[in-house]
Amino acid sequence: MPWVFICRAAALGIASVILASCAGPQLQLGDTSSADARGARGGSLLYLSNVRTNGVTIYAYPGEHTVGKLTGFGKPRAECADSRGDVWIVDTQALQVTQYANGGTKPAAALSISGNPGGCSVTSNGDDLAVAGAFQDGAVLTIFHRSARKRWRDQRTYADPSLRSGAFCGYDTQGNLFIDGLSGRRGGAFALAELPKGASTLANIAVSQSIVAPGQVQWDGEYLAVGNAGVSPSVVYRFSVTATVATLAGTVTLDGTKSVRQFWIDGDRIVGPDFNDDVGIWKYPQGGSPLETLAVPGYGAAVSR
Secondary structure (H helix, E strand, O other): OEEEOOOOOOOOOOOOOOOOOOOOOOEEOOOOOOOOOOOHHOOOEEEEEEEEOEEEEEEEOOOEEEEEEOOOOOOOOEEEEOOOOEEEEEEEEOOOEEEOOOOOOOOOOOEEOOEEEEEEEOOOOEEEEEEEEEHHHHEEEEEEEEEOOEEEEEEEEEEEEEEEEEEEEEEOOOOOOEEEEOOOOOOEEEEEEEEEEOOOOEEEEEEOOOOOOOOEEEEEEOEEEEEOOOOOEEEEEEEEEOOOOEEEEEEEEOOOOOEOOOEEEEEOOOEEEEOOOOOEEOOOOHHHHHHHHEEEOOEEEEEEE
16 A cells, blocks of 8 residues: 655645654555545444454445445554544554545545554544554553644653553543553553543543443543443443542443444444444443444444534
């Protein structure tokens, strides 16, 4: 796959980045798409990562009929979207995150990650992109900022002595960022931390509920939703977070699942790809039996509006 590495500011039409040298993260531009979702542009779309084909299947949403596919990835896994409809796809093999506009067939930007990326999240205005994972120098979180000129730059990484790796992350409506993952203790217990808006360090959060394996982290409009991917059926816990304590407010059970890792909450619906199995859609926060099942061996999901 041909790539162009940009190591200086340039007017490129779709995206650019300013770097002091070729060392460190770089913006990559290339043709990673062979989708045809142009007919759905402007409507709501459901993006699903397919772990068998290593592509991304796009559905009209609601309606759930296929309108296109994105191909050319290494291993596309987690996804996230902002309020403008832009979708980011995390490629764990290429070590990058790629941005597409709603219904877009070509990448708008692609950012390299210095380490193994996990889940991602974007602020509601689309100006800050966070990626959880295991990065250089023990960092568990990477954040990119988009300048007034719409250039992605100012990458910053964050480490936490209590976290040896990040799994998923999610912004709330105030710009506070939450990240889950595994602790540095032997056995790797579940851990949750917060990067408050404007802060420079992560703050550990005590969790009132035992979680076997970290799953998606997403603000649902009222509570912080955190998935438990290590139980069958998978569950989503809704937490009320005050200071450094997360108190359980409710549990959403996704019947018929084995390991939902990166779900997506869209209002009163939750889309849950069951790893290497079908994708379910449930009422949220009711859960229970799925309203619909899609035959996609999925991992990640995002709804672009």
